[in-house]
Amino acid sequence: MLSRRQFLVGAALASAAPLVKASEARLAPWTAGVLDIHHISTNQGDATLIVAPDGTTILIDAGATAESGPAVLEPRPDASRSAGEWIARYVRRRLHDTGGDAIDTLLVTHLHPDHINGIPDAARNVPIRRVVDSGYPDYSYPPFEDAAASERYVSWVRRQANVERWQVGSDRQIRLEHGASSVPFQVRNLAGMGTVWGAGKRFDATDRPNVNACSIALRLQFGRFTYFCAGDLTNWADAGARPHLDALTPAALAAGPVDVAVAPHHGLFDASSSDMVRALSARAWIISAWHASHPSISTLERLFNPRLYAGPRDVYATGLHDAVRLTASRLTRQLASADGHVIVRVAADGASYRIFVTSNRDEHDRVLLSSPALVARACR
Template identity: 45%
Template sequence: MSDRKRRQLIQAILSAPLAAGAVLPGRAAAQGQSLPAWQPGLLDIHHIATGRGNATLMVLPDGTTLLMDAGATDDSLDVSFSPRPDGSRRPGQWIARYIQRRLKETGTQALDYLMVSHFHPDHTGDVGADAPPSRLGPYRLSGVTDVAEMVPIGTVVDRDFPGYDYPTVWTAPFATNYFSYVKSRVTKGQDVQRFRVGTDKQFVGKGHHRVPGKFGVRNLVANGEVWTGVGEGTVKMFPPLDTLDRKDYPNENLCSSGLRLDYGDFRYFSCGDLTSYTYDGEQPWRDVLTAAARASGPVDVATADHHGLFDGLSADTVRLLRPQAWMIQTWHISQPDLLQLERMFSERLYPGAREVYATSVMKENLVANRRMLSRLKSIDGHIVVRVAQDGTFNIFVTDNADESDRVKMVSGPHRSSRKSA
C-alpha cells in the first residue's frame, strides 16, 4: 500500500461518523458539550485514556470514589500511543487532575480507595532515571505515586500486601518504587490492605450522599484465588509453587485482582490483566479469567482484560459474561488482537447486539486490522459508563485531547439485561 493510500485509509477510519446523542439518566447531554456533572444516585465508571496504560475511576452512587490502577509507561512512540492530552505533564498527573474534577462534583476532596490490580508499570507507573522525587516520602513520582502526590487517598488495596513475595520477590524499579510508597503510608499510619477475595465488605460506600439504591463491590479474584459465587467462599487454582518449575510460576498478569460492581440490576466486571491462556491445554489451572467470569455470571459491561491481547478472553469467558458493551483499555501497537475482537463480536458465543470500545488505538493497528477495528464504537477518548438507579445506562466517549470533558458521542440508553429478562 502506498503512503498516500495509507494516509487516506487512516483519515477515513478516524473521521467515521459517531453515534447520535441520547438521553442521559437524570439529565440531557449532547455532543460537543461537556459531560454533565455526576449527581447523587448515579454510578459513573470512567475509563481514563492517557495513552499510557490503565486507569479506571468509579464514582459510586453515594459519591464514594474508587480508582483501579494508574498506569504510566515509558514506551517509545513507535510502539505506544502518544500521551493524552499531551506530554506537558506525566500520565499520573493527568489522571490526578481528572480525578480532581470528579471529586469536585461529589463535594469531596479525597479519593476513598485506590485498588492496584497488579504491579506492572502500565498499571502502577514506570520509574526511569528522570522520575522526580516525591515531597511526601522516599519514592519517585509516576502513575500511582503521581496521583497520591496530588490527591489524598483514604485506603490503598493491592494483591500482596504486606509481604510482596508471591510468587517471587519483585526487584524491578517500578515495583520497588510502589512498595516504597506503601511503606511510607504504613509509617504515617495511613490505611493499606491486602485484597480479600470473596468479600463484598472491603470497598464499601462512605455515605457522602444519602441514596436509596443498593450498590456493592464483590472481590472476585487475586493470586489465583477465585470466589465460588456462594457467600465468601473461595477456591485456589494455582498448584503449590514447590510442585512447579520456576519457569511455570504464575506470572504477574495471572495474579491480577479483579471485581464485580453491582448497582441494582446493573453489573460491571473488570479483572486487570487476568488471562485465560493455558499453553494450549497443558496447564489448565492458568485459565483464571474464565473462572472469575463463571463466579461473576453475566454482566452488562465488561473490560476485555489484558488490553484485548491474545491471551485474554477465552471463548468461555465471553459466553459467561455476555455483556452489552466491552471496554478495551489499549495503548500499545499490538492492542487489541483480532481473535479477541472476533470473540467479543461473535453472536455464536452469545446472541444479541453489543458494542466494543477502545481507549487508544494506534494508527498502525487500525491499518493492519481494519476489518475488525472499523467496527469499534470509539478508538480514542475517555469512556464513561453512567448508570441510573433503575439499571439503565448510557455510554459516553469524551475528548482526551484537552480537559474540557467534551462529549464526542453518546450511546444509549441501554437497559440492564437482568431488568429486561
C-alpha cells in the same frame, strides 16, 4: 449452520451502535444517587475511577507504561505532564462534582508499570485515604517483573497509613464510605493471587505464576446493572498446557452475564477466550489500549462473534494504534469508538445506563459520542 453472508450480516448487526455525535457538549456533572465509571484514557496505561451513588470514589490502578517508541501511543492530553498527574487532574474534576477532596480507595490489580507506575505522581496531586492491594504486606509472590516500577510502588505503599490486603470472596471490603444507597450497591471480590470465589485456589507460588495470572477480578452490581473488570488476568495458562493457571475463566463464570465488561489485558490474545466472552455476554466491552498490540485480531473476532452469545454489543477502545487499524481494519471499523475516555453512567434506579466518550486531547470533557439509554439486565 449460518452461511458466510448470514454470519457477516449478523456480526454487523451485533456490533451496530446507535451512537449520537455531540462534539460541542460537555459531560454533565455527576449527581447524587448516580453511578459513574470513568475509564481514563492517557494512552499510557490503565486507570478507572468509580464514583459511587453516595460520592464514594474508587480508583482502580493508575498506570504509566515504562515503554517508549513507535509501538506506544502518544500520551494524552500531551507529554507536558506525567500520566499520573493527568489522572489526578481528571480525578479532581470528578471530586469537584461530589464535593470530595480525596480518593477514598485505591485498588491495585497487579504490579505492572502500566497499572501502578503513575500512582506516586497521582498521590502527590490528590490524597488517597485507603489502599487495597492483593500482594500486601509481604509481596512474596509472584516475583517482580519490572523491578524499578514495582519497588517504587512498594516503597510508596509502605509509607501509607491505611493499607489492606485484597480479600477474595468479600462483598464488603469495597464499600460505600459516605452514606447509604436506596438501590443496592455491591462489589464482589472475585479473584486474586490465584484464588477464585467459589472455585478455590487455582495455583500458588510453587507453580511460578507470572504477575498477570495473579491479577484481581471484581464484579460491581448497582440495582440491575452489573460490571466486570479483571486487570491483566489471563486464561492463556501456558497455551493450555497448565489449565489450572487459568483464574480468568472461573472468575468470569462466577460473575455471570454483565452489562459492561473491561476486556482483560488490554484485549490481547491471551485473555479473552470464547468461554470467557460467552460467560460474560456483555452488552458493552471496553478495551484499555496503549500499544500497537492492543487489541489483538483474535480478541476482536470473539467479542463481535454473534455465535458466542445472542444480542447486540458495542466495543469501545480508549485508543487505537495505526498498526491495529491497518491489520484489523475489517474489525476496527466496527468499534463504537477508538479514542477517548469512556464513561458508563448508571441511572439512580440502577435500571438503565448510558455510555459517553469524551475527548482526551484536553481537559474540557467534551462529549464526542453518547449512547441511548440502555436497559440494565436483571442481576442473578
